[in-house]
Amino acid sequence: MLQGLVLVDKPEGPTSHTVVAIARRRLGLKKVGHAGTLDPMATGLLVLGVGPGTKLLTYCVGMDKTYRATIRLGQSTHTDDAEGEALGDDADQALLDALDEQQIADALGQCVGEIDQVPSAVSAIKVDGQRAYDRVRAGEDVRLAPRRVTISDIEVTAIRREGAMWDVDVAIECSSGTYIRAIARDVGRLLAVGGHLVALRRTRVGPFDVADAIAPDDIEPSTLMPLGAAAGQIAPVCALGAAQSVEMRHGKKIFLEPPESALDGEPVACVGPGGDLVAMCRIENQVAHILVGFGQPEGGS
The missing domain is CATH 3.30.2350.10 (Pseudouridine synthase)
Structure with a gap:
């Protein structure tokens, strides 16, 4: 399944929903959403989530x-x-x-x-x-x-x-x-x-800039930002080993040291050795509590 984020530079005229519809058509996938509506007269950055990437939009909506x-x-x-x-x-x-x-x-x-x-x-x-x-x-x-x-x-x-x-x-x-x-x-x-x-x-x-965005008609699978890379811009990253990645995906209790840059209680992106996003977690007393989990991507290890 296709998954990731895509940064789109919305032109004047279409609604945000229209841009989502264009992405669905071009990617051949229904599961596409956006973080933060732009009025039809407005232009600029629209952050789209694709497939499991829609789970990350929760963390984008409240950004400055x-x-x-x-x-x-x-x-x-x-x-x-x-x-x-x-x-x-x-x-x-x-x-x-x-x-x-x-x-x-x-x-x-x-x-x-x-x-x-x-x-x-x-x-x-x-x-x-x-x-x-x-x-x-x-x-x-x-x-x-x-x-x-x-x-x-x-x-x-x-x-x-x-x-x-x-x-x-x-x-x-x-x-x-x-x-x-x-x-x-x-x-x-x-x-x-x-x-x-x-x-x-x-x-x-938040960390995403319109300078990195593309036109709606340029959306294609190769333009998707991988979830691990996207999550690394949204939250501090905690690197997992291969065994930890498997255990976390199976819902087992994982003990982790929070990244030095993480603030108490804030989400952390747990990323596997291949750069794939395993989960967004909250780490308390060195125990990772899964907020949102992500399945293993196709071809992942």
Whole structure:
């Protein structure tokens, strides 16, 4: 069975589910999933798990991420991005003309840190069992509860006028669960001119970088990252001997010294002598507790 991770550079237009469908077709395999949805208008890194590799996606979903985005100041939309309908009139032109780069940078700075962010109403978050975006499309006034997220840094890379409005290019480092659209909305509110997102590109998910990603149409078996190599980027590695690998796959108790770089309680990638991933474990008192096990790959030893 094919197994591994593949890093895909999603183009603008298709949904994340569409990219998964392309991977399934090109690999001839149903068991393909992704870690972290990108909106259709967004581009950039999508981490796909293939076969048993889908088990590793659990460890990717919660990773910090980096984005490059363009925020347009001067108009709000009901989706907080360019795909939505405008809300109300454009901002007062005098307010827009009075804005300067320092005011914009200061407003963005207020969004940095550990904050309670209200997600965009048009999102996949479920409200009473139904997606928020479905409720909005049905005409409901959806108000989502704030969520605690961490925005580590927002760097302004360019500011320019776009007609009567302002376009602000930013680089953002943030925790999983952060809505970049919501940052655009909140900055627009802080400046009293409205704001929405007009471009978004995800450049990093944890240790994985979009520079190493491929186009969806280039996916093939040879482009899969082996599970052992992928897990070694996700977690500290504990090298197993051949006998230990067999015993762990049979569910026997294994005594291991945790890697020096491992923090207490964090997952460890247990890798066999051939580089194959045997299990993700937690090591307590030198005893390996299996969190997720992986079968022996074809041709493995």
